Amino acid sequence: MLNIIPIPAFSDNYIWMLQRDNLKQVVLVDPGDEGKVIAFLQQHALQPVAILITHQHYDHTGGVARLVKQYPEIKLFCQNTAVSEKPLSIDLPVADFITHPVVDGDTVDINELDIHFKVMTIPGHTLDHVAYFGEGVLFCGDTIFGCGCGRLFSGTAEQMTASMERLSVLPATTRVYTAHEYTLDNIGFARWVEPDNADLIQRDQEDMAKQEKGIPTVPSLLGTELKTNPFMRYKIPQVKQAAEQYMGHSLHTDAEVFAAIRLWKDKEYD
Ligand SMILES: [Zn+2]
Numbered sequence: 001m002l003n004i005i006p007i008p009a010f011s012d013n014y015i016w017m018l019q020r021d022n023l024k025q026v027v028l029v030d031p032g033d034e035g036k037v038i039a040f041l042q043q044h045a046l047q048p049v050a051i052l053i054t055h056q057h058y059d060h061t062g063g064v065a066r067l068v069k070q071y072p073e074i075k076l077f078c079q080n081t082a083v084s085e086k087p088l089s090i091d092l093p094v095a096d097f098i099t100h101p102v103v104d105g106d107t108v109d110i111n112e113l114d115i116h117f118k119v120m121t122i123p124g125h126t127l128d129h130v131a132y133f134g135e136g137v138l139f140c141g142d143t144i145f146g147c148g149c150g151r152l153f154s155g156t157a158e159q160m161t162a163s164m165e166r167l168s169v170l171p172a173t174t175r176v177y178t179a180h181e182y183t184l185d186n187i188g189f190a191r192w193v194e195p196d197n198a199d200l201i202q203r204d205q206e207d208m209a210k211q212e213k214g215i216p217t218v219p220s221l222l223g224t225e226l227k228t229n230p231f232m233r234y235k236i237p238q239v240k241q242a243a244e245q246y247m248g249h250s251l252h253t254d255a256e257v258f259a260a261i262r263l264w265k266d267k268e269y270d
Contacts, residue, residue, distance in 0.1 A: 007040050013032055013179055014181065029177070031060075032063055033063050035063075055090070061093075065094075077099075078098045119132060122143050124160030144225060160255075176222055
């Protein structure tokens with residue numbers, strides 16, 4: 001069995017740790033804070049064999065240099081952006097540490113844990129963003145959040161909707177491991193967009209109950225995101241209508257609807 005354990009970091013990040021059964025070898029996703037990770041690994045006598053990076057923002061890569069120093073055999077999977085000519089909005093590059101550069105469609109094989117994930121490039125939050133998918137789980141960094149999505153830094157609304165389209169067709173039972181605990185806050189905005197969405201009202205109650213008990217709201221199910229997350233629902237007539245009402249004019253493409261909802265949240269809610 002593949003266990004996926006959150007190591008909380010900063011104020012609201014989750015560093016995901018993957019462990020097969022009770023093996024001592026583990027995999028880390030987006031270790032932004034080495035202190036929290038190393039303390040956890042030492043406490044449980046664990047050996048990290050690989051790091052997966054979704055994108056190179058400091059709260060996802062901040063711990064890499066120290067982890068590589070402490071565990072020199074560790075493999076680092078990351079899209080190699082050193083070759084890119086475009087500005088990527090990456091704030092803590094790890095190009096020097098990449099042992100396994102990944103591109104779209106690659107399979108990440110971590111044989112120690114019998115893990116085989118597919119790499120999907122999903123630009124939008126940043127241009128260098130990738131997701132890792134397999135075994136019914138998705139690590140999507142700052143692309144999908146619980147009932148929300150990451151801001152558009154270097155990517156465009158067109159890229160983000162194209163990325164959302166790719167993620168939307170994964171099985172609805174996929175467990176979505178996002179990198180932040182933002183769900184309740186996001187649900188508040190989602191209810192502005194779709195006040196009558198019964199699934200959303202139900203999610204609000206369920207996730208509030210979880211948070212009151214100190215339980216993370218993530219992972220969520222992809223099917224739940226598709227029913228409640230306004231940033232994945234730009235094709236739904238009510239969502240489009242709400243976006244048009246906010247903008248005061250009609251919108252014609254998925255990207256226009258998405259961009260309007262993003263603007264609405266950035267300007268009026270956050
Ligand atoms: Zn980010």
